[in-house]
Structure formats: structure tokens, C-alpha cells
Amino acid sequence: MKNKIIYIFLGLLVAIAIVGYNYYQKIFAPATTKNTQLFVPSNTSLAELTSLIKDVITDTDDFSWVASKKKFTKPKGGMYTIKEGMNMNDLVNLLRSGNQTPVKVSFNNQETLEKLAGRIAQQLETDSISLLNAFKDETFLAKHNFTEKSALGMYIPNQYEFYWNTSAEKFRNKMLSHYNTFWNTNRVQRAKQQGLTKTEVLTLASIVQKETAKIEERPIVAGLYLNRYKSKWPLQADPTIIYALKQKHGDDFVVKRVLNKDLEINSPYNTYKNVGLPPSVIAMPDISAIDAVLNPAKHNYYYMCASVDNIGFHEFAATIGQHNRNAAKYQRWISNQGIKR
Known part of the structure; x- marks a missing residue:
């Protein structure tokens, strides 16, 4: 009888050990199979979350069991960094805590708010309409x-x-915060030195942005437009004409060559007819274009023309005579290319 009791007791110990080991394995054994980023949409149910991670974990039943024991029922949306070899306990804690990893959001020179919304919607959960x-x-x-x-x-x-x-609103509000940080004391002071407000700097920078893609040339172009602006000349900026044409015909309207008849378009953005800056930006200027307006090159250029000898750059001139020679050369070249519009 005594031996029988001992055997029963040992059997119970073994059974308890086996159950305990199984529980330990469910909770603390490595359970994730790879390094990955897990995107959990807002308002995801636990069942939907389990389906999302089924290819990342060793056993969905173990995940559900650990989640129930830890009273995890409401996932928090976000992007989570999953590391290979995490156990179920750490995984549930991560997803329950909402300790998500930030994502990198980038955008460049979007021409409209619509295009900006589309670009951001590709990188965040929120949709372009919101x-x-x-x-x-x-x-x-x-x-x-x-x-x-x-x-x-x-x-x-x-x-x-x-x-x-x-959310869309939080994204917008944070971008306003970044905007205010960008316009530090130094930049505001430089704007004043040019006789411009922040809005006027951005407007002129958008023209510079569209006028040249060459960053090293932007301070020269900015200086030229500032020379015209301060001398009360019309800016005569072709990018503003293109903008006005697109406003009239739609964003898909293609302009490869500005024609003389285009200069007659009735628009506040026609800087051939109207003296001063246009009413607003014509595109999204980047930092190099903004800083070019704030730190323009000092020179006596009032004229520029696309270069045919150094494609992508411009020929600058201080006199109308030199400019006419540059312009004639360019017109011959562009006609030889067969570009009519």
C-alpha cells in the first residue's frame, strides 16, 4: 500500500511537471518565426488579429490561450515591430500595450493638396478623402x-x-507644428531682410522650384526674381503661366512650351501681365528652394533663358541685348526638336 501511494504521488508529480512544462512552452517558448512589421488596422477584433499574425507565429491556439489568460481582448491599432524568437507573453504584452513603432513618412514636391493627400494615404492608415x-x-x-x-x-x-x-487631423496638426519649427528666428529674419512675409517667400520659392531642378542654380534664379520684384518689374515667370493654363484646362493639361498667345491668359497668376507675386504658391516648394529665396545670390541679372549648351541649366543676362541672343538660340533649338506645345 505504501509503495502504491508513492507511485501515485510520483505519477501526479510527473503529470504536474508535464502540464507545467506545456504551459511554460505556451507562454515563454520562442513563438515568432521571423522579423516583420505588423500593421493592425484600428478597430481590429482579436479574431482578426489572430488571422493577421498566423503566418508569423508557431501556433494560433497558443496565442489565443495566452491572450485569454492575460485578458487581452481589444487590440490597439498601429504598426508593431515583431522580432523573431519572441515568446507569446511578450507578443501579447506588445500588442496589448499599443507600443507601436513609428513609420517614416516622406513626400516631395506635390503640386496640389489632392496629390499630397494621395501620397500620405499610401503611407498611413487614414484615407486620402479624410x-x-x-x-x-x-x-x-x-x-x-x-x-x-x-x-x-x-x-x-x-x-x-x-x-x-x-488620424488625418493629427497628421495635419503635426505638420503645422513642423512648419512653425521650420520658420525659426533666423529664417523669419532673413525673410524680413528680403522684404517678404513667410507666405511671400513660399510663393516665390514655388516659382524657383518650378523654374529649375538644379539645386545649385536656385539661389541665382531667386536673386534674379528678387531683382525684378524689387525693381517693380513683372516677374515674367513661365511656371506661373503653366499653372494658370492648368487651372483653366485641368491638371492633366501638358505644357512643354509656353507660346506667346499663352502670355495673354486672363489670370491673377499671369506674371507677364501682373506686377508682383501671384496670389499663392503654384506648387509645393522644397527646403532648397525656400532657402534660396532667403539666401539669394547677389548679382545684376534680370533675364534668363534655358541653356542649350548645358541642358537643365539657364543662361543669365544683365542686358536685354544679351538675353535676346540667348533666347533666339534657345528658340531655334526648341523648334529643331519639333516641340510645339
């Missing part, structure tokens, strides 16, 4: 002295960190 509504919210724009036309200048092209499930 973003566009936030960008165009009249109360927000009025509060911060923007219009629907000028608002594009609030978004400084760069790379930023956001949580993947950031």
Missing part, C-alpha cells in the same frame, strides 16, 4: 492664416515620423 478634408478645413485654415490655395506651402517636403494609425 486627409483632403482635413487639409481644406476652413476653420483650421482661417485660424492659422492660410487659404485653400496657400495651404500647400504649410507642408515642408521632408521625411517625418508618425504612428501609422495617426
